[in-house]
């Protein structure tokens with residue numbers, strides 16, 4: 121089965137999600153279109169097979185949450201927690217994304233063409249996030265692994281309490297969070313940014329980006345560092 | 350020269366414990382981190398007693414007559430509620446804080462007695478999934494190791510807002526326990542002192558939580574019960590909000606609840622006792638007319654069969670046990686059983702600066718009896734077989750005590766125990782539990798005179 125269309129004004133989302141979980145993988149469904157989402161929450165969550173899903177319009181919270189293998193596009197904007205805990209696959213938001221975009225992602229690629237709200241990439245555990253616009257405060261908070269490319273500006277406390285995730289920012293950084301530091305871009309960084317921009321379909325010069333990573337001074341309790349644990 | 354008599358008047362405010370605390374703070378500039386739960390004396394279930402049957406109530410014959418312990422959790426929305434043989438469950442404890450052997454032992458014992466066990470921070474291990482017939486999968490603020498495949502593999506999902514030992518705080522796992530396997534599961538560098546977030550990354554308030562719970566339901570096609578766990582603070586409001594958010598089951602963890610590693614100031618000074626918490630939780634459910642529709646699990650300092658019976662009589666549907674389980678496995682015991690013989694562990698306790706009976710050193714990763722460790726040598730001190738045997742005995746004993754008490758109160762079902770079966774021995778307990786002071790009809794704050 122190649123293409124299927126669901127109109128959320130006619131069919132409940134629960135039925136669509138249930139179909140995508142249970143029947144679609146066995147029926148060889150390759151592409152699904154979801155029309156009239158009208159900001160519905162939890163569209164296409166928990167997918168577990170390689171399928172293309174296009175959401176035509178705006179999605180509410182957690183669109184594409186916990187995705188594995190699927191490629192999900194939201195043609196409008198997405199609410200809080202888009203692609204949260206994604207394991208693999210791809211989620212593409214053509215508009216803006218609200219708070220917590222890509223929160224605790226473990227893998228896959230999240231592309232946001234517009235801006236992202238607060239805490240983008242919070243608790244990131246792997247995978248890649250590319251934001252065409254700017255990100256809000258506390259983005260990449262406690263990010264453990266993975267990479268973020270921010271083509272616009274970053275808000276306050278970028279990368280607070282970072283572990284091993286690496287952030288690349290083209291625009292201004294309002295402030296860095298505890299233990300985050302700007303580091304020189306190496307050849308590998310330039311290549312990473314180039315590849316991620318290409319994967320996201322964005323066009324910028326990698327040389328214009330700064331690298332932000334952890335100073336690793338919070339990795340161990342240390343009274344002399346005046347740590348506020 | 351005559352010796353001067355030694356003055357031994359100890360200060361109440363600056364006793365030896367306080368002097369030690371100040372000297373330690375001055376020496377290290379860091380607060381104390383430790384394991385286990387509150388050590389201070391608190392109003393507890395010990396301050397309540399049952400009114401057994403006599404002329405006004407019929408007792409059931411103590412050993413023979415049927416007394417059901419069957420417990421069903423998650424009847425509100427889930428297509429597949431959890432069915433347990435006993436109302437005593439194993440509380441969430443992480444692989445990382447506990448060894449893989451211990452997690453397996455918990456699963457085996459729980460399965461044998463027909464109850465559930467629960468994962469913890471850091472994700473689900475294959476050993477615990479395999480050994481547990483009924484496994485509750487926690488969704489914690491850190492989301493360490495959180496994996497949709499495990500969500501699908503779980504029997505229920507518990508969204509953890511807080512823990513009784515540290516309401517408002519995140520977890521910790523000190524570097525000694527962040528082994529290669531633990532680090533791999535949590536995507537962290539090996540050996541670092543791991544901090545866990547105290548807030549969920551993708552939602553902030555109860556309105557968001559309602560959507561998060563719906564996501565988990567959509568993700569699992571509305572099959573699995575969703576629990577919401579709160580550390581006991583403003584319990585009345587929190588339970589109401591959890592119910593409004595769509596929880597099938599609310600878990601309330603009182604301040605006696607344990608931890609593998611938390612600041613002592615948290616453990617002893619934040620949160621309210623389980624006794625006060627359970628009453629508030631039940632009151633909230635009654636106020637919403639949700640008693641029996643949303644189930645209540647109570648944890649934090651549940652140690653004995655009478656504790657279980659009192660929690661149920663107060664209105665809980667089930668209890669969850671953590672520290673009692675560890676003690677059943679050998680925590681704070683002077684010896685451990687390895688290679689067919691009992692071996693004395695006193696020297697290992699001494700090396701930690703403690704002794705059997707006083708240990709709260711789970712945070713060190715050097716558990717003398719092999720429970721809270723990731724050390725390859727130490728963890729062999731407790732095999733899954735031995736651990737499961739002891740734990741099964743403990744759970745069976747609690748259940749026998751529970752049914753004994755229920756029968757004595759004339760109940761054919763442990764869930765028929767009620768607040769009316771209880772009286773309090775202290776004014777504090779009477780006020781907290783809303784049961785009369787023994788020998789009176791006085792409930793402080795509720796009824797008038799004695």
Ligand code: SF4
Pocket residue numbers: 384385675679680681682708709710711712715716717718719720721
């Ligand atoms: S004996 Fe082990 S489990 Fe018990 S308190 Fe000590 S370190 Fe923790």
